[in-house]
Amino acid sequence: MIPSQAFTIATRIINQLIRDRRTMVLIVVVPLVVMTLIGLSFPEGTVLDYIAPALLATMALFFSFLLTGISFLRERSQGTMERLMASPVSRLDIVVGYLFGFFIFALLQTLIVVLFTIYALDVTYQGDLWQIFIFQIVIITAAVNLGIFISTFARNEFQMVQFIPLIIFPQIFLCGVIWPVEQMPNYLQWLSKILPLTYGVDGLRDIMLAGKSLLDVGFELAVLVGFAVVISIIAAFTLRRGAAG
Amino acid sequence: MVKRGPTAPAVEVDKASFSYNNIKAIDELSLQVPSGISFGLLGPNGAGKTTLIRLLVGLLKPKSGSVRILGKTPSRKTAHLIGYMPQLHSLYTELSVIQNVDFFARVYQLSDKHQRAQRVEEAIRLVDMWQRRKDSVLRLSGGMRQRVSLACAIVHNPPLLFLDEPTVGLDPELRVTFWEHFATLTKQGITLVISSHTMDDAAHCDRLAFMRDGKVIARGTPSELQQATGKPGATLEDAFLYFIHREDRSDS
Ligand SMILES: Nc1ncnc2c1ncn2[C@@H]1O[C@H](COP(=O)(O)OP(=O)(O)OP(=O)(O)O)[C@@H](O)[C@H]1O
Ligand SMILES: [Mg+2]
Numbered sequence: 319m320i321p322s323q324a325f326t327i328a329t330r331i332i333n334q335l336i337r338d339r340r341t342m343v344l345i346v347v348v349p350l351v352v353m354t355l356i357g358l359s360f361p362e363g364t365v366l367d368y369i370a371p372a373l374l375a376t377m378a379l380f381f382s383f384l385l386t387g388i389s390f391l392r393e394r395s396q397g398t399m400e401r402l403m404a405s406p407v408s409r410l411d412i413v414v415g416y417l418f419g420f421f422i423f424a425l426l427q428t429l430i431v432v433l434f435t436i437y438a439l440d441v442t443y444q445g446d447l448w449q450i451f452i453f454q455i456v457i458i459t460a461a462v463n464l465g466i467f468i469s470t471f472a473r474n475e476f477q478m479v480q481f482i483p484l485i486i487f488p489q490i491f492l493c494g495v496i497w498p499v500e501q502m503p504n505y506l507q508w509l510s511k512i513l514p515l516t517y518g519v520d521g522l523r524d525i526m527l528a529g530k531s532l533l534d535v536g537f538e539l540a541v542l543v544g545f546a547v548v549i550s551i552i553a554a555f556t557l558r559r560g561a562a563g
Numbered sequence: 564m565v566k567r568g569p570t571a572p573a574v575e576v577d578k579a580s581f582s583y584n585n586i587k588a589i590d591e592l593s594l595q596v597p598s599g600i601s602f603g604l605l606g607p608n609g610a611g612k613t614t615l616i617r618l619l620v621g622l623l624k625p626k627s628g629s630v631r632i633l634g635k636t637p638s639r640k641t642a643h644l645i646g647y648m649p650q651l652h653s654l655y656t657e658l659s660v661i662q663n664v665d666f667f668a669r670v671y672q673l674s675d676k677h678q679r680a681q682r683v684e685e686a687i688r689l690v691d692m693w694q695r696r697k698d699s700v701l702r703l704s705g706g707m708r709q710r711v712s713l714a715c716a717i718v719h720n721p722p723l724l725f726l727d728e729p730t731v732g733l734d735p736e737l738r739v740t741f742w743e744h745f746a747t748l749t750k751q752g753i754t755l756v757i758s759s760h761t762m763d764d765a766a767h768c769d770r771l772a773f774m775r776d777g778k779v780i781a782r783g784t785p786s787e788l789q790q791a792t793g794k795p796g797a798t799l800e801d802a803f804l805y806f807i808h809r810e811d812r813s814d815s
Pocket of ligand 1: 583584586587588606607608609610611612613614615650
């Protein structure tokens with residue numbers, strides 16, 4: 319049951335991305351460009367201060383989800399999944415391997431984006447920087463697992479592209495990024511409770527705006543971790559041996 | 564555990580059927596492959612060769628009937644005993660040749676570093692790609708990718724190999740080298756199941772099964788199949804056409 323081969327898979331993913339220079343550059347540059355444009359679109363610094371934690375949470379979720387989802391899908395379309403499924407590696411090895419592999423890049427991305435937002439866009443924040451990072455790490459973990467899970471459903475790139483707006487847009491509009499969840503109708507508030515970004519936005523705002531600690535946002539952290547664990551177990555199950563084609 | 568004698572078949576298929584949705588790809592097919600020989604699966608496009616191999620490596624489960632390799636039902640527990648070269652190249656295109664082969668060596672649990680490095684080098688040299696080992700797969704020609712794909716399948720020295728059209732896209736010289744190597748493998752007691760369209764490949768196999776529409780329409784050694792046509796000097800091509808026409812006649 320121990321995913322002993324996960325490390326092998328993670329190393330391979332890291333090698334793949336490192337050899338692809340252009341992707342490496344884009345992973346860093348694109349979030350900075352997006353963040354800058356959004357930052358500049360707010361005339362008042364105070365509004366940006368309020369929206370920045372939510373944007374950081376959203377970007378962490380969005381980019382990690384996409385990167386993992388697409389590359390997992392490529393594993394299928396280029397036929398290497400067929401090889402892996404016929405080999406002794408377990409489904410859990412694959413899921414955990416992907417998690418570790420992409421985690422490194424998502425982490426790098428988050429570090430750069432958070433530092434850029436705080437120092438280049440001059441967003442003021444409360445709370446400890448390291449606690450912000452820890453919280454972002456938990457969001458990334460959930461997002462990477464979500465990416466794997468969704469791509470076990472999608473059979474090809476077209477289907478995957480359909481899933482992206484389904485995952486992203488409701489979360490941006492229903493999870494309190496732009497307006498508070500409490501102002502929405504009851505049934506939408508209920509829906510927002512099952513979307514992971516709600517907890518990401520809540521927690522990060524508490525830390526960055528109210529100066530709370532990780533302990534104070536323990537509930538949000540626990541929900542995100544729980545989400546990551548449950549979704550990765552489901553992903554390992556949907557990734558059936560017989561489903562390699 | 565029941566001890567398996569040296570004569571026990573490496574592959575046993577008993578009235579196995581498989582359909583993709585409504586397409587019947589394998590139709591009550593029965594087949595035995597003795598250990599230590601090269602076994603050719605011959606048949607036109609869509610005959611079910613790939614599907615049969617995917618059943619044997621455990622990627623698909625038969626809807627009815629049974630499939631056994633080395634006396635066991637294919638599963639993750641038997642996965643280390645087999646090597647599988649899919650019909651598609653199935654490689655990580657960003658990675659170099661050596662990174663690809665080394666990855667699959669690790670996947671197949673060659674954990675000793677020196678032993679693994681040695682096996683990886685042997686496998687790459689065998690397919691004559693050692694000079695290009697640092698190149699990304701993206702920069703290789705189709706035939707070269709085919710060679711790297713074979714190296715990935717054999718790197719862990721499995722006793723049973725399934726090669727789905729391994730000689731497609733190879734130049735004639737390399738084709739000869741491949742078959743020489745396949746002969747050395749069978750001498751070591753390794754069993755090879757090879758699918759192909761070409762009668763040139765068929766002539767190299769110890770035994771053959773002609774497939775069509777998910778069924779085996781004839782089986783035997785190449786010379787047995789040639790003789791069955793009743794015409795002296797018949798080629799394997801003639802034999803294949805003879806069996807296909809015989810099927811057609813009995814259908815109508
Ligand atoms: N993934 C799939 N989904 C649906 N049908 C499939 C799938 N793969 C194969 N088939 C069908 O199953 C039948 C057998 O296909 P298979 O790939 O086993 O043939 P093959 O003998 O390997 O052919 P080729 O020589 O072209 O490789 C064909 O009718 C094909 O259309
Ligand atoms: Mg085929």
